[in-house]
Amino acid sequence: MRPRPGDRSAGHAWRFSCSRPSAPAGARSPGRTATVLPDTRLYNERHPHFSCISRIAMTQTHFGFQQVPEEQKVKKVAEVFHSVAAKYDVMNDLMSAGLHRLWKAFTISQAAIRPGFKVLDIAAGTGDLTKAFAKRAGPSGEVWHTDINESMLRVGRDRMINHGLVLPTLICDAEKLPFPDNYFDRVSVAFGLRNMTHKDQALAEMRRVLKPGGKLLVLEFSKVAAPLQKPYDIYSFKVLPWLGQKIANDAESYRYLAESIRMHPDQETLKGMMQDAGLDRVDYFNLTGGVAALHVGVKL
Numbered sequence: 001m002r003p004r005p006g007d008r009s010a011g012h013a014w015r016f017s018c019s020r021p022s023a024p025a026g027a028r029s030p031g032r033t034a035t036v037l038p039d040t041r042l043y044n045e046r047h048p049h050f051s052c053i054s055r056i057a058m059t060q061t062h063f064g065f066q067q068v069p070e071e072q073k074v075k076k077v078a079e080v081f082h083s084v085a086a087k088y089d090v091m092n093d094l095m096s097a098g099l100h101r102l103w104k105a106f107t108i109s110q111a112a113i114r115p116g117f118k119v120l121d122i123a124a125g126t127g128d129l130t131k132a133f134a135k136r137a138g139p140s141g142e143v144w145h146t147d148i149n150e151s152m153l154r155v156g157r158d159r160m161i162n163h164g165l166v167l168p169t170l171i172c173d174a175e176k177l178p179f180p181d182n183y184f185d186r187v188s189v190a191f192g193l194r195n196m197t198h199k200d201q202a203l204a205e206m207r208r209v210l211k212p213g214g215k216l217l218v219l220e221f222s223k224v225a226a227p228l229q230k231p232y233d234i235y236s237f238k239v240l241p242w243l244g245q246k247i248a249n250d251a252e253s254y255r256y257l258a259e260s261i262r263m264h265p266d267q268e269t270l271k272g273m274m275q276d277a278g279l280d281r282v283d284y285f286n287l288t289g290g291v292a293a294l295h296v297g298v299k300l
């Protein structure tokens with residue numbers, strides 16, 4: 001059966017790793033699937049040499065509508081963004097008819113960056129938000145352009161240099177941020193959270209690096225209002241892969257985009273996840289009938 005968007009059964013979880021055997025059943029952990037039966041623990045106790053292997057091998061997650069081992073998802077997401085990096089910006093404009101610029105402009109206004117701010121842009125890719133934040137934070141500010149994918153970062157870094165901006169650009173995984181606690185005034189992630197394997201861990205990391213009083217901004221595709229559902233589905237599953245093939249010679253990556261949007265937690269679910277990660281005053285704004293949503297939370 002095809003998993004449904006916002007399906008939280010994935011998190012009813014036996015969460016396995018070698019260091020941490022399990023998380024409490026019912027813990028919120030969308031994106032992770034429970035495939036290991038409790039009996040396996042008995043086997044693992046008797047055969048400790050094999051236990052880690054069996055646990056890791058069976059931890060599944062989703063990549064679009066497919067179920068894949070977690071490690072494979074990371075590789076597949078990397079392939080998508082290596083493949084689309086060169087055409088990413090032109091495809092963004094075409095696919096959204098320029099709407100992504102309005103959604104980002106709204107995000108920038110909500111970020112209310114002031115001169116001297118320290119800002120971390122996660123999954124920053126080609127750097128639309130980073131560039132705008134850097135202009136507002138000014139020379140006394142510190143704005144980091146970060147992403148897990150080198151191809152995306154290279155395109156972004158070159159664009160910024162062309163605009164006269166030289167910023168710290170860093171390859172890093174949002175799930176393991178290489179920054180100290182309580183460091184940033186603002187943390188942002190635009191259209192990146194959807195691709196992360198352990199969204200709960202990434203959100204906890206984003207909160208950790210925020211200063212008390214700092215704000216997290218999560219811009220992401222979301223659940224559209226009911227009247228838009230049908231035309232949006234036709235557009236996503238027919239037009240997007242066709243455009244991807246024509247412009248970027250890659251229909252598959254844009255099929256993944258459509259599927260990953262359907263698998264991403266809806267507005268209320270993501271709000272709950274941000275609250276679970278310890279963020280306060282969490283709220284969201286629907287943009288273009290819920291095609292995208294901006295979630296904002298504060299670390300108190």
Ligand SMILES: C[S@@+](CC[C@H](N)C(=O)[O-])C[C@H]1O[C@@H](n2cnc3c(N)ncnc32)[C@H](O)[C@@H]1O
Pocket residue numbers: 077081122123124125126127128146147148149152172173174175189190191192193195196197
């Ligand atoms: C759709 S692009 C968004 C780029 C940019 N923020 C924008 O709004 O145009 C998604 C980005 O998320 C990045 N990404 C995926 N998983 C990540 C992770 N675990 N940590 C950091 N970045 C990640 C991808 O490499 C990709 O560049």
